[in-house]
Amino acid sequence: MAHIVVFGNEKGGSGKTTAAIHVAVALAREGRKVGAIDLDVRQRSFSRHLENRAEWCAKTGKDLPSPELLKFNSNNGLEDAVQAFSELLASAAPRFEFLVIDTPGADTPLSRAGHAAADTLVTPLNDSFVDFDLLARIDPTTFEIKGPSVYSDFVWDCRKRRLMAKKPALDWVVMRNRVASTEARNKKRLGEAIGTLAQRIGFRPTKGFGERVIFRELFPMGLTMLDLPQPGRSVSLSMSTLAARQEVRELVHALGLPQPAREPVALAG
Numbered sequence: 001m002a003h004i005v006v007f008g009n010e011k012g013g014s015g016k017t018t019a020a021i022h023v024a025v026a027l028a029r030e031g032r033k034v035g036a037i038d039l040d041v042r043q044r045s046f047s048r049h050l051e052n053r054a055e056w057c058a059k060t061g062k063d064l065p066s067p068e069l070l071k072f073n074s075n076n077g078l079e080d081a082v083q084a085f086s087e088l089l090a091s092a093a094p095r096f097e098f099l100v101i102d103t104p105g106a107d108t109p110l111s112r113a114g115h116a117a118a119d120t121l122v123t124p125l126n127d128s129f130v131d132f133d134l135l136a137r138i139d140p141t142t143f144e145i146k147g148p149s150v151y152s153d154f155v156w157d158c159r160k161r162r163l164m165a166k167k168p169a170l171d172w173v174v175m176r177n178r179v180a181s182t183e184a185r186n187k188k189r190l191g192e193a194i195g196t197l198a199q200r201i202g203f204r205p206t207k208g209f210g211e212r213v214i215f216r217e218l219f220p221m222g223l224t225m226l227d228l229p230q231p232g233r234s235v236s237l238s239m240s241t242l243a244a245r246q247e248v249r250e251l252v253h254a255l256g257l258p259q260p261a262r263e264p265v266a267l268a269g
Contacts, residue, residue: 034068039103
């Protein structure tokens with residue numbers, strides 16, 4: 001049965017799709033069977049990245065490891081779309097080792113359905129108190145946490161539903177994106193707030209991706225940092241590119257996703 005990895009945050013522009021495509025491709029490159037589902041039925045950035053990847057492979061003759069893009073009918077209203085997604089999950093889960101799901105940067109019925117299905121929830125967070133406000137409310141003078149905010153409450157509800165359904169506990173990972181390379185008071189305060197909140201409401205903080213143009217440059221080809229270098233492309237393996245690739249590997253490692261079962265070793269008689 002597939003392990004379901006959901007990338008979610010109610011705020012747009014946090015880096016959900018970039019993280020989702022890189023984790024999905026990283027798993028595919030490990031030889032794992034990966035399905036990809038895009039719940040952002042309006043923008044479809046996750047789908048478009050994978051479609052660009054398929055077109056790139058067809059035109060260049062490359063055979064890059066890729067997740068399989070799984071689609072469902074989202075054109076007949078929200079209620080029918082949620083039902084179609086649920087049916088897709090039920091049929092896909094036995095066929096894949098992982099299902100990687102990208103959600104919209106808004107509270108929608110499809111986003112809620114995706115979060116409810118998550119075994120691992122990854123929440124990218126820009127290095128800003130504006131983004132952090134969705135997780136917790138901060139005292140403006142002491143910067144102490146006053147209490148969880150709307151998105152944290154939403155995830156808590158998802159956790160309760162999983163427990164009621166007697167499913168394993170949700171593993172929630174918050175990845176801190178676009179962290180400034182220079183030390184600053186805001187950076188330190190935010191890091192302390194994330195650490196405190198992680199202990200209070202139970203998520204695992206981890207390092208995310210830096211602010212790098214290379215991530216956006218690869219979208220038209222459907223490539224990821226793990227696919228570089230590609231012959232005939234202007235993207236070179238600069239120090240920044242190598243650092244970005246290492247960030248991807250560190251994220252995949254930090255998620256601690258299930259490893260393939262090993263065949264038992266026969267003992268000599």
